[in-house]
Amino acid sequence: MRFIKAELLKLLYARRNYGILLGAMALSSIGSGFTPYALSRVPDALVNPLTQSAAVDSVYSRALGAYILTVILGVLVVTSEFNQKTAIATYLAAPKRYQPLVAKIIVASAAGAIMNLLATLVGMGVAAYALSFYPEAVAPSSSIWISNSLIALLTGAIIAIIGVGIGSLIRNQSFAVTIALIWFFIIDRLLAVLFVEVGKWLPTGLISGLENLKFNYQGPVVHVSSTDYLDPWPAAGLLTVYGITFVVLSLLTTTRRDID
Amino acid sequence: MTSIEFRNLRKVYKDLVAVSDLSVVVESGRITGFLGPNGAGKSTALKCLLGLAKPTSGTCLLNGKEYSDLDHPGKIVGAVLDSSGFNQALTARQNLKIICAANDIDDSRIDSLLELVELSKAANKRTRGFSMGMKQRLALAAALIADPEILVLDEPANGLDPIGIAWLRDLLRDLAKQGKTILVSSHQLAEMQHTVDDVVIINEGEIIASGPLKKIIGKKTLEEAFLALVRKK
Ligand SMILES: Nc1ncnc2c1ncn2[C@@H]1O[C@H](COP(=O)(O)OP(=O)(O)OP(=O)(O)O)[C@@H](O)[C@H]1O
Ligand SMILES: [Mg+2]
Numbered sequence: 001m002r003f004i005k006a007e008l009l010k011l012l013y014a015r016r017n018y019g020i021l022l023g024a025m026a027l028s029s030i031g032s033g034f035t036p037y038a039l040s041r042v043p044d045a046l047v048n049p050l051t052q053s054a055a056v057d058s059v060y061s062r063a064l065g066a067y068i069l070t071v072i073l074g075v076l077v078v079t080s081e082f083n084q085k086t087a088i089a090t091y092l093a094a095p096k097r098y099q100p101l102v103a104k105i106i107v108a109s110a111a112g113a114i115m116n117l118l119a120t121l122v123g124m125g126v127a128a129y130a131l132s133f134y135p136e137a138v139a140p141s142s143s144i145w146i147s148n149s150l151i152a153l154l155t156g157a158i159i160a161i162i163g164v165g166i167g168s169l170i171r172n173q174s175f176a177v178t179i180a181l182i183w184f185f186i187i188d189r190l191l192a193v194l195f196v197e198v199g200k201w202l203p204t205g206l207i208s209g210l211e212n213l214k215f216n217y218q219g220p221v222v223h224v225s226s227t228d229y230l231d232p233w234p235a236a237g238l239l240t241v242y243g244i245t246f247v248v249l250s251l252l253t254t255t256r257r258d259i260d
Numbered sequence: 261m262t263s264i265e266f267r268n269l270r271k272v273y274k275d276l277v278a279v280s281d282l283s284v285v286v287e288s289g290r291i292t293g294f295l296g297p298n299g300a301g302k303s304t305a306l307k308c309l310l311g312l313a314k315p316t317s318g319t320c321l322l323n324g325k326e327y328s329d330l331d332h333p334g335k336i337v338g339a340v341l342d343s344s345g346f347n348q349a350l351t352a353r354q355n356l357k358i359i360c361a362a363n364d365i366d367d368s369r370i371d372s373l374l375e376l377v378e379l380s381k382a383a384n385k386r387t388r389g390f391s392m393g394m395k396q397r398l399a400l401a402a403a404l405i406a407d408p409e410i411l412v413l414d415e416p417a418n419g420l421d422p423i424g425i426a427w428l429r430d431l432l433r434d435l436a437k438q439g440k441t442i443l444v445s446s447h448q449l450a451e452m453q454h455t456v457d458d459v460v461i462i463n464e465g466e467i468i469a470s471g472p473l474k475k476i477i478g479k480k481t482l483e484e485a486f487l488a489l490v491r492k493k
Contacts, residue, residue, distance in 0.1 A: 006362035010347070013354045085345030086355075089402060092310060093334045093362035095327065100362070258313040260343050 003094060003103035011077070011111055020073055021115050024066035028123025031062035036130045036137065050137040054214040059131060060144045061211045063123025067155045067203075068184045070112035074163020075180050077108045078250070079173035087259050097255045105164055105247055112160025113153040120152035151210045154236060158243040159184075159203065165246030168253045194221075196228040203242065209235030263288040263410050263441035264309065268318035271304050271465075278304040280465035282318070286443050286458070291436045293456035293473070293482075294445040297490055301465040302445045303342055306414050310339055322410060334363030337410040338403030342418065345395070348388035352379055352398050355387060356405060365406045373401040378427070392419030400431075411435065413444040417451065429455050453482035463490050 011017055036059055039049040049055035081087040090100050124145060131137045141147075163180060170176040184204070191199030192208060199205040209229035216225040230238065264286035271279040279301040286292045296302050307313040309320040311327030319326060322337055330336055346355045356370045374380050377397040387395065396419045403411060417425050425448070432442055432455055446452050452459075453473070459482070460470040468489050469476050477485040 002362055002364040006358050009354075009358045009361050013350050013358070014347075015349065080347070084347045084349075085343060086347050086358075088312060088339075088341055088344035089359055090362060091312060092339055093359070095311070095330050095333055256314075258307070260307065260312065 003100050004106055006090070006093070007077070007100070007103045007107040010080075011107055014076075014080070016076070017073065017111075020069055021118065024069040024115055024119035025122045027069060028063040028066045028119040029126040031065040032059055032123045032127035033130045035059045035062045035127070036134055040134060048136055050131070050134050053138050053141060056131065056138055056140045057144055058211075058213050058215065059127045060124050060140050060148060061213060063120045063127055064116075064148060064151055064155065064207065064211065066119035066123070067116055067152075067159045067207065068181075069119075070116050070156045070160045071163040071166070071180045071184050072177060073112055073115060074108045074160035074165075075167040075176045076163075076173070077104050077160075078164055078167030079171055079176050082171045083173040091259045098251055101164075101168070101250060101254045105161055105250070108160040108164050109157040109243075112163075113157040116152040116156025116159075117149060120148055124148060147212075151207070154239065155203075155207050155210070158239050161243045162203070162246045165250045168250035193224050196224055200229050201238065203239065205229055206235040206239045206242075210239075262286065262321075263323060264412075264443055265321040265324075266305065266309065266318070267321065269305060269308055269315055269320055270317045271301070271308055271313060272316045277465050279308070279462075282462065282465070282467060284460050284467060284470050286441065286460070288441045289436065289439050290457040291432055291442045291444060291455060292458040292460060293452045294443055294460050294462075295447075295449070295452065295486060296445075296462040298447075299464075300462045302462065303414050305462070306339075306341065306412055306443075306445065310337070310341075310412060312341075332364065334359075334365070334408070335406045336408055337412060338406065338408040339412040340396070340399045340403045340414060340416045342414045344399065346387040346390075346398060349386060351384050351386055352390075353383045355398070356402060359402050359405060363406050369405060369407075373405055376404070376431075377401045393421060393424050396420055397424070400428075404435075409440055411440055411442045411444075413442065415445055415447070417446055417448055425451055449483040449486055450481070453477070461486060461489055468492075 036050060039055055042049055081090055091097060094100050166180050167176050170179060188202050188204040191202055192205040200209065210232050212232050214226050262285050266282045266284050269279050269282040282305055294302050304313065308315045322330060327333055353370060357367055360367050360370065374383050377400050379394060379397050379401065382394060387398065396416060400416060417428055420428060429451065436442055456473055458471065459473050459476050461468050
């Protein structure tokens with residue numbers, strides 16, 4: 001308990017974390033705010049996509065995009081201790097190395113879940129507002145607010161844990177943040193649309209599976225359809241396996257390496 | 261029971277032997293100077309003692325137990341290490357609050373400790389702007405926060421001005437009078453001569469002398485004795 005309290009204080013005292021929260025809200029809102037405009041201008045569309053509820057759902061699901069910033073939250077929970085040289089005080093308080101780390105994982109996953117939920121709710125609010133400018137837009141699925149909130153909680157928690165794992169493996173803060181951003185902003189996203197066969201097994205592809213949208217896009221470069229992704233439950237299961245894997249990785253690295 | 265004991269401690273980094281075979285008992289209720297040239301292995305030995313570095317072989321004991329076997333290590337041993345720091349984006353008080361939380365100590369001691377280390381005025385300032393001496397004082401406050409019976413201090417005088425150094429000497433003597441066991445490393449030998457009861461001198465990872473200060477230095481100053489011992493090697 002004492003370690004969880006200490007980690008919570010660190011999280012709440014750091015003003016940077018409130019900046020990350022605002023950034024997450026902005027990211028969700030930009031995604032969902034611009035999508036109605038983009039959809040209403042799809043060239044060569046036989047019917048206006050906004051008259052299809054699957055397309056309207058996809059606008060709401062753009063609000064889930066902030067998970068990318070929860071990975072940063074997770075990375076910083078570990079690396080800032082080495083960056084600021086507070087790791088020594090943290091580990092001096094604990095007889096066993098795993099204790100502060102478990103506290104970090106618990107606090108980071110809870111904070112990641114809450115942050116992603118708040119960002120997603122704001123983003124969905126923006127989606128509803130943006131859609132109100134398109135009278136032809138139909139209503140979204142009735143469960144979209146609930147299901148997206150649950151997806152936000154799960155992905156926020158697990159991606160934050162992956163961040164803790166990345167931070168434990170790469171203690172250098174700038175390097176760890178750069179790697180995490182390049183992976184989640186670029187590689188993971190590209191794989192999820194350009195190489196679905198690989199990407200569907202990775203976090204962004206799994207989140208697409210969770211979203212469970214119905215679409216089929218056969219463009220000149222990108223051929224992707226919702227049937228390419230895993231179903232929501234297997235996707236949630238595999239995402240959880242990733243979370244557990246990164247918990248184990250961070251425990252192994254933290255208990256073996258010297259602290260300095 | 262001895263407060264601090266190193267038993268055949270050996271620590272090797274890749275192919276560099278930082279501590280080769282350190283065995284020494286630090287007497288309780290006394291101030292022991294831990295001396296040696298740069299790179300002698302002092303900080304490494306202290307990190308092994310505090311569970312931060314894993315010994316290649318041998319053990320280090322605090323009150324007869326390894327660090328990882330102490331339930332509440334922070335309440336038994338307080339430490340200042342040369343490589344430790346504070347979150348620069350947070351205030352002195354916030355940094356101490358985190359340390360209190362992690363060690364399950366009441367926050368109420370924070371004010372009196374900040375007063376003890378003469379940082380009351382800077383309590384609510386971010387530590388980013390702290391001078392080296394202020395950081396060192398804050399580190400001492402953190403080490404003392406749980407009122408531990410053992411203190412392990414790695415170059416605590418670093419960055420202190422002459423007034424600060426005199427203040428630290430009085431503080432350490434005062435703490436020893438309260439019965440605390442203090443192991444302190446320093447390069448300021450003239451200062452150490454006025455502060456410590458016992459000395460442990462190491463060089464290249466090995467002990468070259470240990471015992472009561474008076475016995476080790478005889479009629480020489482600590483500096484003369486130290487130089488003679490280190491050069492003999
Ligand atoms: N993490 C590390 N990795 C590799 N080598 C290390 C590490 N830490 C210390 N060393 C090496 O171990 C030796 C002992 O270093 P240590 O810091 O213990 O010396 P010291 O007695 O504290 O010196 P100083 O008086 O300069 O503080 C040095 O040669 C140092 O380069
Ligand atoms: Mg040193």
